Amino acid sequence: MKLYDENMPAPNPRRVRMFLAEKGLTVPTVRVQLGKGEHKSPSHIARNALGQVPVLELDDGSTLSESVSICRYIEALHPEPPLFGRTPKEIGTIDMWIRRVEMQVMVPLGAVWVNCHPATEAYMKAMGVKRFPDYGEQNRARAFNRLEWLDSQMEGDFIAGDFSAADIVALSIVDFGAFIDIPIPPGARRLRAWHERVSKRRSAKA
Amino acid sequence: MKLYDENMPAPNPRRVRMFLAEKGLTVPTVRVQLGKGEHKSPSHIARNALGQVPVLELDDGSTLSESVSICRYIEALHPEPPLFGRTPKEIGTIDMWIRRVEMQVMVPLGAVWVNCHPATEAYMKAMGVKRFPDYGEQNRARAFNRLEWLDSQMEGDFIAGDFSAADIVALSIVDFGAFIDIPIPPGARRLRAWHERVSKRRSAKA
Structure with missing residues (x-):
C-alpha cells in the first residue's frame, strides 16, 4: 500500500491518518503538493479522476x-x-x-467554504465557477444550526456508541468548521465535551 | 423489523426496497403519508430526528x-x-x-431540486429558506457535466465491478435526475446502456 496524502491541513486526508493511527498502522506516504497543483497533474488524475487526495495505491497497482x-x-x-x-x-x-x-454539517460548511471564504476565491474564478455569497451566508446559519442539532443528539461519550469512524469523520468536520470561523456554538456543551475528549486522543495529532 | 416507507416516488426509500428485493426479503412496511406531513409528526420525529424516510425499526424497538x-x-x-x-x-x-x-451527482441534483423546482417552492417558503435560482441553474449544468463524467468512468456492465449497492444508489439518483428534467446526456452511451440493464432487473420495480 502507498498513501497519497496532502501537505497542508485538509479534513479528508486527516481522516485516513487518524484511522491508521487508531489501528496502529503506518503506510508509506507520498505528500502531494497541493499548493503547486500536483493533485491536478496528469499522474495524479490517473490515480483519482477527481484530482483529489487522499488516494491509496493498492499492492496490485490499482487505486482507491x-x-x-x-x-x-x-x-x-x-x-x-x-x-x-x-x-x-x-x-x-x-x-x-x-x-x-457529512450531509447535515459538512455540506453546508462546504457551501460556505466555496462561496464565501477568501481562500477559495481565486480557485473558483480560475475554474469559471460563479460564487454565490448570499447562498453561502444562508449555509453559514444552517451549519451553525446543524452543529446545535448534533449537540442535541449526543447521548454518550462518542457520536455512535463506542469510539468509531464516525468520531474521526465528525472531528475532521468540526475542526474544519472552526478553521473557517464556524466554531462549536456556545451552548453546545455536549459537543464541546466530545470535541475535547476526541481531540485528546493521540491519533488526533496524526 | 418494520420499515417506514413513503407513499410517493422518492429516491432514498426506493434504495431500501430495491435492496430488499435483491436479497429476496420482505419486511413489514408502514407507508408514511408524505403529502399529509406525517414524516414531520412527533411520532415520526421520535423515529428519525431529521423527519425523513426511510426508517427501519429494529426488533429491540430502536430505529435506524x-x-x-x-x-x-x-x-x-x-x-x-x-x-x-x-x-x-x-x-x-x-x-x-x-x-x-452521491457527492458528485446527487448533491448538484438536490441543489436544482430545492432552488429551482416548482414542487419545492411552497415547502421552502414555509420553512423560511430562501431559494437561489441562479445557484440552482449553475448546479443544473454541473449535474449534466457530472453525469457525463460518470459515463466516462464506466468500465464494465455495472458501476463498481459486479452488480452492487452502488448500482442501486446510482439508479435512484439517475432516475431522480430524469424526474427533475436532467436526463442522461445524449452522448452518454455507456451510462444509458447501464441504465437500461439495471432498470430491467425485477428489483428496480420494487
Missing part, C-alpha cells in the same frame, strides 16, 4: 479514493480494533452518523 | 435512518448475495462509488 472508502478497505484488512462496528446494529448506526455529519 | 445505512444493516444480517462487496478491494471500491454518485 474517498477517505471513508480507504478506511473501510483498511478495516477489512485489519479488523482490530473495529471502527465501523461489529454487530449489524453497530454497523448500521456508525454508518448513519457518518452520513449525517 | 439513512437509506444506505439501513441497507448495510440488512447486509450484515443477510450477507447473501453480497451487495457491499466481499473482498477488501470490493468493499472499498463499492463504497467509493456510492460516495461519488
Whole structure:
C-alpha cells in the first residue's frame, strides 16, 4: 500500500491518518503538493479522476479514493480494533452518523467554504465557477444550526456508541468548521465535551 | 423489523426496497403519508430526528435512518448475495462509488431540486429558506457535466465491478435526475446502456 496524502491541513486526508493511527498502522506516504497543483497533474488524475487526495495505491497497482472508502478497505484488512462496528446494529448506526455529519454539517460548511471564504476565491474564478455569497451566508446559519442539532443528539461519550469512524469523520468536520470561523456554538456543551475528549486522543495529532 | 416507507416516488426509500428485493426479503412496511406531513409528526420525529424516510425499526424497538445505512444493516444480517462487496478491494471500491454518485451527482441534483423546482417552492417558503435560482441553474449544468463524467468512468456492465449497492444508489439518483428534467446526456452511451440493464432487473420495480 502507498498513501497519497496532502501537505497542508485538509479534513479528508486527516481522516485516513487518524484511522491508521487508531489501528496502529503506518503506510508509506507520498505528500502531494497541493499548493503547486500536483493533485491536478496528469499522474495524479490517473490515480483519482477527481484530482483529489487522499488516494491509496493498492499492492496490485490499482487505486482507491474517498477517505471513508480507504478506511473501510483498511478495516477489512485489519479488523482490530473495529471502527465501523461489529454487530449489524453497530454497523448500521456508525454508518448513519457518518452520513449525517457529512450531509447535515459538512455540506453546508462546504457551501460556505466555496462561496464565501477568501481562500477559495481565486480557485473558483480560475475554474469559471460563479460564487454565490448570499447562498453561502444562508449555509453559514444552517451549519451553525446543524452543529446545535448534533449537540442535541449526543447521548454518550462518542457520536455512535463506542469510539468509531464516525468520531474521526465528525472531528475532521468540526475542526474544519472552526478553521473557517464556524466554531462549536456556545451552548453546545455536549459537543464541546466530545470535541475535547476526541481531540485528546493521540491519533488526533496524526 | 418494520420499515417506514413513503407513499410517493422518492429516491432514498426506493434504495431500501430495491435492496430488499435483491436479497429476496420482505419486511413489514408502514407507508408514511408524505403529502399529509406525517414524516414531520412527533411520532415520526421520535423515529428519525431529521423527519425523513426511510426508517427501519429494529426488533429491540430502536430505529435506524439513512437509506444506505439501513441497507448495510440488512447486509450484515443477510450477507447473501453480497451487495457491499466481499473482498477488501470490493468493499472499498463499492463504497467509493456510492460516495461519488452521491457527492458528485446527487448533491448538484438536490441543489436544482430545492432552488429551482416548482414542487419545492411552497415547502421552502414555509420553512423560511430562501431559494437561489441562479445557484440552482449553475448546479443544473454541473449535474449534466457530472453525469457525463460518470459515463466516462464506466468500465464494465455495472458501476463498481459486479452488480452492487452502488448500482442501486446510482439508479435512484439517475432516475431522480430524469424526474427533475436532467436526463442522461445524449452522448452518454455507456451510462444509458447501464441504465437500461439495471432498470430491467425485477428489483428496480420494487
